[in-house]
Amino acid sequence: MQTELSKQLGVEYAVFGFTPFPAVAAAISRAGGFGVLGAVRYTAPDDLARDLDWMQEHADGLPYGLDVVMPAKRAEVPGGQSLTEADVEAMIPAGHRQFVEETLAKHGVPALAEGEASGWRITGWMEQVARGQLDVAFDYPIKLLANALGSPPADVVTRAHDQGVLVAALAGSARHARKHADAGIDIVVAQGYEAGGHTGEIASMVLTPEAVDAVAPLPVLAAGGIGSGEQVAAALALGAQGVWLGSVWLTTTEADLHSAALTRKLLAAGSGDTVRSRALTGKPARQLRTEWTDAWDDPAGPGALPMPLQGLLVAEAVSRIQKYEVEPLLGTPVGQIVGRMNSERSVQAVFDDLTRGFERAIDRLNRIAGRA
Numbered sequence: 001m002q003t004e005l006s007k008q009l010g011v012e013y014a015v016f017g018f019t020p021f022p023a024v025a026a027a028i029s030r031a032g033g034f035g036v037l038g039a040v041r042y043t044a045p046d047d048l049a050r051d052l053d054w055m056q057e058h059a060d061g062l063p064y065g066l067d068v069v070m071p072a073k074r075a076e077v078p079g080g081q082s083l084t085e086a087d088v089e090a091m092i093p094a095g096h097r098q099f100v101e102e103t104l105a106k107h108g109v110p111a112l113a114e115g116e117a118s119g120w121r122i123t124g125w126m127e128q129v130a131r132g133q134l135d136v137a138f139d140y141p142i143k144l145l146a147n148a149l150g151s152p153p154a155d156v157v158t159r160a161h162d163q164g165v166l167v168a169a170l171a172g173s174a175r176h177a178r179k180h181a182d183a184g185i186d187i188v189v190a191q192g193y194e195a196g197g198h199t200g201e202i203a204s205m206v207l208t209p210e211a212v213d214a215v216a217p218l219p220v221l222a223a224g225g226i227g228s229g230e231q232v233a234a235a236l237a238l239g240a241q242g243v244w245l246g247s248v249w250l251t252t253t254e255a256d257l258h259s260a261a262l263t264r265k266l267l268a269a270g271s272g273d274t275v276r277s278r279a280l281t282g283k284p285a286r287q288l289r290t291e292w293t294d295a296w297d298d299p300a301g302p303g304a305l306p307m308p309l310q311g312l313l314v315a316e317a318v319s320r321i322q323k324y325e326v327e328p329l330l331g332t333p334v335g336q337i338v339g340r341m342n343s344e345r346s347v348q349a350v351f352d353d354l355t356r357g358f359e360r361a362i363d364r365l366n367r368i369a370g371r372a
């Protein structure tokens with residue numbers, strides 16, 4: 001599982017792992033892959049600095065990267081990215097707030113304690129917050145900067161390159177991939193419809209070779225629906241220079257989901273138990289299908305608000321659902337590969353399984369090709 005890109009980055013395997021958890025990111029790098037820490041939840045720069053300090057101590061000097069969320073299409077509301085959190089709060093219709101409360105009440109979800117802050121704020125989507133994260137991150141020896149929702153702004157690409165940091169961006173179509181290439185980024189993450197989190201409408205099997213052709217000779221990482229070594233082999237066969245995995249780490253022993261009930265739900269879920277819904281952020285994102293996503297996707301309801309309104313609208317509700325583990329409503333972004341996430345494993349065990357599966361696939365293909 002070595003490619004030109006993995007060699008360039010100095011990692012043993014061309015397996016890139018996105019995760020919101022520093023312990024998982026460090027374990028991915030230690031296992032021979034390339035750990036990428038998701039920064040969106042770090043709205044306070046000091047918290048990010050603390051966790052990057054921790055990464056420094058626990059990644060054994062091996063390379064790792066950071067992922068930020070700077071939406072290229074500015075917020076889909078008047079005023080765009082210059083809006084403050086208070087401006088966004090003020091734009092949320094009363095009827096939508098009422099719908100949140102009614103849905104929570106229907107399931108008997110208790111309120112947070114007096115003064116208890118909602119754990120999950122959406123302000124990490126705002127450019128000024130993401131820029132604060134970058135100011136912190138560039139003080140650390142990150143080797144890769146990835147951006148979720150479009151090409152990063154030109155000055156960010158230049159700043160990264162000046163510091164010897166490669167820039168990656170996620171793309172859901174060949175057209176997006178081409179735009180990233182034109183913006184001067186170094187790696188395209190072609191993310192298919194099966195993936196957890198924000199996704200487009202094109203499946204990985206179709207998207208990967210299209211993206212490879214669209215941006216050649218830039219390297220493409222295949223993302224979406226990959227959880228086994230056989231799938232890694234398939235992605236590399238389609239021309240990818242590596243794979244980018246997100247969902248599979250959620251049920252590793254190093255992950256910190258803060259909810260045993262959620263881990264149980266993930267382990268039990270089948271590949272048909274996810275939905276691409278706007279319930280979480282206002283943009284279509286694949287996640288576990290729950291009574292919460294059903295409520296937002298129901299044509300009889302008010303429907304989700306555009307980004308970033310929906311994220312702020314539901315932030316406190318999501319914290320309440322998670323804190324009290326209200327099972328029918330409890331969910332998380334996750335992709336269709338959840339159907340194969342059936343036991344808790346360490347990150348190292350995931351890598352052991354990936355390398356074994358990859359060998360099996362190569363042996364099988366060699367036999368089919370008459371080479372073994």
Ligand SMILES: Cc1cc2nc3c(=O)[nH]c(=O)nc-3n(C[C@H](O)[C@H](O)[C@H](O)COP(=O)(O)O)c2cc1C
Nearest residue numbers: 018148195196197223224225245246247333334335
């Ligand atoms: C819980 C979760 C959170 C995610 N959050 C982000 C994010 O903040 N930024 C990002 O670039 N991608 C995010 N993604 C998408 C991943 O980077 C990755 O592209 C995707 O998980 C790959 O598909 P897979 O889920 O089938 O492995 C997230 C995915 C999951 C499962």
